[in-house]
Amino acid sequence: MNTSFRKAVLLPAAVLLLGGCDARLTVDLNTNPPADPAITRVDASLRGLDFRKADGSSDTLEFRAGELVDLLDLQDAGTFRLFTDETLPAGRYTGVRLLFDEAEDDNVVARGVVESPLLLQEGAYAAVDFQVEDDESSDESISLVLDLRQSLSYEDAADEYTLTPALRAVPTGAAARIEGTVAAACPTGTSLADGGAVYLYAGNGVTPDDVDGAEAEPYATTRVRVDGAAPSYALGLLQAGRYTLALTCRGNEDERGASDDLGFCSVVDVEVGEREVLRRDLN
Incomplete structure (x- = not known):
């Protein structure tokens, strides 16, 4: 998804609901893919952001109206510009979460x-x-994933999905990246195309x-990804920071909230x- 196109379309719809001119804040949103490779669209109406402060209070930035976004478009290089150079009142900020228009059909x-x-x-x-x-004056730029x-x-019984956001945040200018190829052989009945997934855990x-x-x-x-010269x-x-990296060929079987044996391998x-x-290749 072209980032500049997102900016041109979305920025006019955003309006600050806070007073003050103490800081400038820019926030982008990206996504990591769902477990089910058959999912082709996840449409959710975004409403803005809720910021938690150290004193327990909160402040919000909201759009004039909800913006319906296909969250799958925000994978890889796709970016949704939530706010650009908005202002926040004084305080120490310790948390942020997404606001949705829950009533949107x-x-x-x-x-x-x-x-x-x-x-x-x-x-x-x-x-x-x-x-x-x-x-x-200060300038903050945050990327949310x-x-x-x-x-x-x-x-299954109700044939409905629930989205309970699992969100991480990183200062955009300090963000790191881990990438590599995958050469591990999958057990019989599994494949990298259907269930290949890499999980990252905090700490060694x-x-x-x-x-x-x-x-x-x-x-x-x-x-x-299996659409290139080699799986990656x-x-x-x-x-x-320090992390533990792990590969599974059964990532499509991971159901949120259920205990699934994913047969992790290539743990490093x-x-x-x-x-x-x-660069860290998984063999």
């Missing part, structure tokens, strides 16, 4: 031509840390686990610095 998940309703729930705050002080594998769940020496709300939960996930993966917009420790692009 067009909130749907599509698998080909088949659409199912999408229920939107309030998510936890993603950690941020910046200070706005009176009479002092909505991990759809960790956010989407499906209720972590035992990988699925998205079940227990034990180790991933910091970021992505699918293995890329995890962008990461905080600098990595460390990435600010603005670094780390």
